Amino acid sequence: MQNRFANLFIAVSSLFAVAAPLSAHHGTAIYDASKITTVMGTVSDFQFVNPHVLIYVDVKGENGKVEKWVAEGMSPNMLVRQGWTKNILKPGDQVTAEGHRARTGSNVMVIQKLMLSNGREIFPVLQ
């Protein structure tokens, strides 16, 4: 009996062992929490969607070229309880987003702080 349990345990754990190295993504693990990245730009799209809200920001680089950024936030449910609505941002809004950039170096970040151009903070505290 004990031997059977041991066999089943080995079979099950090997399944996870195969799965684990292949995963490494999303959650907040894809973001480099050791550094803060700040981007300033114009909102091109705001999606108030599950599981996480997405803010698309056009950032003008020093050479005048526009970089497309995606800033990911929390879930609509959490943000609604902080006073957000799906109309809190609209295309054309000027924002400053602070957060952790994707480890891959792509223009994707998870926001820690979000401010409108008039200095009003809307995340983590809605002012």
Place this chain on the structure above:
Amino acid sequence: MLFAFCQWLEQSPVGATIHESTWQFPLLEVVHILGIVLLVGGTSILDLRLTGLALTDEPVSKLAKQFLPWAWAGLVVQIVTGLLLFASEATKMYGNPWFEIKLGLLLIACINAMLFHFLAYRGVGKWDSDPVAPLPARAAGTLSILLWIGVVAAGRWMGYA
């Protein structure tokens, strides 16, 4: 073609409502997890009996009669909540390798269950009360446990793809 369908589904009233919802999406997630308990709990009780790991004092057919209805109820819950969750994120699931793995394992798990039912289980009268079931039934039970673990694990990993 398939991607166009995913886009249509996500933008349909049902898909869009759940996608942008405050409560429906997390509630569906909760019910989808409870459905796992019904479905995989029900099948696992029979599977553990077939492998000889548990409930060896009980006749196999008795456990099948008592617990498979729970598993069927769970399957219905999973299909309904699963389809609704899929509708809300269809374009994201398109090309998500773990979603494809999950569906593949799910299909194999269903085929395994059907093969068990129509082959190994047909002669259950001969070994109903044997503590250790014949090899085909043991194999089906073991495979079932592993496949359902795989379905659940791949399902969770979809969110990290």
